[in-house]
Amino acid sequence: MDLLKTVFGIVVSSRKSNVCIMVNGQKVNDYAISNDMVGFNQLLGDLKQVTKP
Structure with a gap:
């Protein structure tokens, strides 16, 4: 079984946040x-998509 490492x-x-999403170092x-x-x-929607197997 391959394990996804999501970071x-x-x-x-004050006005915005910068977001970076990485999976297996990419x-x-x-x-x-x-x-x-x-x-x-x-952000929540994007994180849910990344963590789906």
Whole structure:
């Protein structure tokens, strides 16, 4: 069974956050989100997609 190693980093500032998502050492996404429910829901949706087998 292959195991996925998922790592994500978030740099938070007052108006936005920069997000980087890596799977098995490869960057799969790198973007900025707004610090509100719209941005947080975008991040949550992306993280759910990355962790699906």
